[in-house]
Each structure stands twice: as C-alpha cells, then as structure tokens.
Amino acid sequence: MLKLFQSIFGDGEKAGRYPESLIEAAIERTVDGTDRRLQALSGYKKRLRPCVVHAIDHVVELVDGMHAPLSAGRTDYGTNPQLRALFASADHMLEVFGHSPALNAFRKKPAERVTALLLAEHTEKKTLGIDMVGDQVQHDVAQVSVNFSGHRLIEPAKNEARTRRQLKRRAFDHLLTLALARITETRGTREELSRQRDLLRRKLGTLQRSGWSLEAQEDTRPEPDTLSAELQSIETELTSLGAASGELQASLDIVVDLLGHTEQQIWSEDLVIYLDRMNIQRDAQAASAQRIALQQLHNARGRHLVALMVSFAPADLPQREDFYSAAARYLA
Numbered sequence: 001m002l003k004l005f006q007s008i009f010g011d012g013e014k015a016g017r018y019p020e021s022l023i024e025a026a027i028e029r030t031v032d033g034t035d036r037r038l039q040a041l042s043g044y045k046k047r048l049r050p051c052v053v054h055a056i057d058h059v060v061e062l063v064d065g066m067h068a069p070l071s072a073g074r075t076d077y078g079t080n081p082q083l084r085a086l087f088a089s090a091d092h093m094l095e096v097f098g099h100s101p102a103l104n105a106f107r108k109k110p111a112e113r114v115t116a117l118l119l120a121e122h123t124e125k126k127t128l129g130i131d132m133v134g135d136q137v138q139h140d141v142a143q144v145s146v147n148f149s150g151h152r153l154i155e156p157a158k159n160e161a162r163t164r165r166q167l168k169r170r171a172f173d174h175l176l177t178l179a180l181a182r183i184t185e186t187r188g189t190r191e192e193l194s195r196q197r198d199l200l201r202r203k204l205g206t207l208q209r210s211g212w213s214l215e216a217q218e219d220t221r222p223e224p225d226t227l228s229a230e231l232q233s234i235e236t237e238l239t240s241l242g243a244a245s246g247e248l249q250a251s252l253d254i255v256v257d258l259l260g261h262t263e264q265q266i267w268s269e270d271l272v273i274y275l276d277r278m279n280i281q282r283d284a285q286a287a288s289a290q291r292i293a294l295q296q297l298h299n300a301r302g303r304h305l306v307a308l309m310v311s312f313a314p315a316d317l318p319q320r321e322d323f324y325s326a327a328a329r330y331l332a
Contacts, residue, residue: 009168018056026052026172030259033176033207034183035251044252051259058262059171063164065268067295069115069311072097081290082308085275086120086148098317100153106314114314115163116156119305120148122271122296129280144281146273148306163309171266177207178265178300179258183251264300271296271306 008025027048031038038044070082077083077090087093097103106114124144131141155166258265274282274289282289298304 008172009165018053022056023049023053026056029172030176030255033173034180034255035248037248038252038255041248041252047252047256048259051256055172055175055259055262058266059168059175062171062266062268063167066117066164066167066307066309069160069163069309072118072310072312073316081275081292082294084277085146085273085279085290085292086118086151086306086308094317096151097153097312098319100156102153102156103314103317106156110314111158112313112315113311114156114158115160115309115311116153117163117167118308118310119150119152119154119297120308121150122304122306123147123149124281146275146279146281153310160309160311173207174299175259175262175265179255180207181301182254182258186250186254266297266299268307269296269298270294 008022008029010019010022027045030048030052031044070076070080072080072083072093074090074094077087077093083093087096100116102116103114124146127143127145128140129143129145130137130139131143155163155170157163157166271294273292273294274284274286275292276282276286276288276290284291295307296304297307
C-alpha cells in the first residue's frame, strides 16, 4: 500500500549524506508515485539510485535555502513590509490563516506557535493612476500595480524543523507528479495504451489531491483511507492491463531523466521589488519605496508562486464559525 502520508525524510539531512534507509525509501516512493509496474524491470533500483540521490540533494538544498520563518502576528503586520505587501490588512492576514484547512488539526490540539509555508500568486498589471510629479498632481500616469492572491498555508507544524522536513517530502513528491505527468503524455493512442494513460491520469489527480503538488487543492482533503483505496483500485487495474517491457523501459527512462535534472523541474529565485503603500512599483531611490524581499518557487510547467515561511500563534486567529450554528441562527 502506498504510504501517502509518511515523510521519507528524517531530521537534519545534509546534502550528499543520507542513511541507506532514506535512499531505499525514496526509490520505493519513486516507483509508487509513478508506475509501480516498473518493479518488473530487471535492475530498476540500480538505475534509479543515482538520480534519486540527486533529487534528494536538490530537494534538501531547496528547502534548507528558504528564509527563516517570519513572525506573522497582528503587531508584526504594521512593522513588516513583506506582510503589508502580501495582505491588505492585519485582519485580512489573520483571516486567511484562520480559514486555512491545513490548520484544522491545530484547532483540535492548540499549539503555542505554528510554522508553515505561505504560498501566493504574484501578478503585475499596468495601470493609469494619479501621482506626484515634482510638486504637481498628475493624472493618467503609467504605473505597475502588484497584486498577491490565492494565499494558502501548507505543511503547518509545531516547529520550523518539522515544517522543513514536510516541505522536503512535498517537493520530492512534486517531482514525482511531474514525472508521472510526462509519462501520461507519452502514451500512444492504441486502445490499451489509451486506457493506461487514463488510469495514470486518475492516479496523478489523486496524488495531487492528497498533497503531492504545489498546486491549490480543494478546501477539504479526502480522508487518507479513501485516497489509499482509490489508489489501490487504480494500481490493481493497471496491473491487470500489464505493459510491454518497452513501454515500461520508456517510463523508467523518463523518471531517470527528470530526477537527474531536478534543477530544471523545480527551483527557487529571489524576488526583490520596491513598492509603495498602495503596492505600486517604485524606483528603489523613491522616497515612498519599500524594499520587499521574497522568494519565488518555479516549476517546469510554468507555475510560479511566492513562498514565505511564517510563524504565528493559533490563539491569535479569528474563530471559525460553526456551519450548523450559523444555519440554526439564520433559520430561527
């Protein structure tokens, strides 16, 4: 059974130095996360090992290179330019955090502090606005407005070390979904290959819903048992279809190539912009400009998300209203 919700990472891995148990678990997860039928190929572990170690190296360096968590409480909002750029107000920030499905477990067992990775979409739009040019107010001045939307928290934990460990698992799993997506795109149009492609697409969708991706997911993640049963059903049907050794070899080649070039699949870049209080881009020397230093995650599919690790107290978040209580009050 695919171990969806277990991290293959432990504490304090350093690039290039991993216990054998981690490498073995990563190879097993690579097969489980792409096409389990690869196990039928002779020497598949030997072929996967170098590229899997390379992928682990990249994931560890990627996550360890993320900035330290930023304190994100109500009082922090007024003094931190990153938070002011990302959120319209302190209330908006805490409301976003409070409505995060990822925090449900912490509402049942409150913790003093929670660390999580905040992701948001970053867009820029050319507009015409009002501006001061010298000592004169001018209209229809060309400006660039910066917007951050689609905020969500992932991998919340009671401490930074655990959040980073979970992020390494998620980044490694994201690489596997990229490999699986590429495999599905190479399947032919013959009936039996088309059926395999459809099943692999279903598997990809299920893995993404279970948190193997950086993409936004449904507000309510299905129960682990439900996801595991769905994956097992897909795996059983795939096995019954079988596959020619040439098709499996082609899939293995895809996985080996992708994991061997992980720097081209998912990477991080610094994003430094200068904004005024209205999130309008300014020259660095402008009196109203504030330097906003963020990091941006990219993947080979053209997705890019601003990433900021944050730390906050769950007790500061607004209470989520119970749906049934609200409905009863409305109907009364």
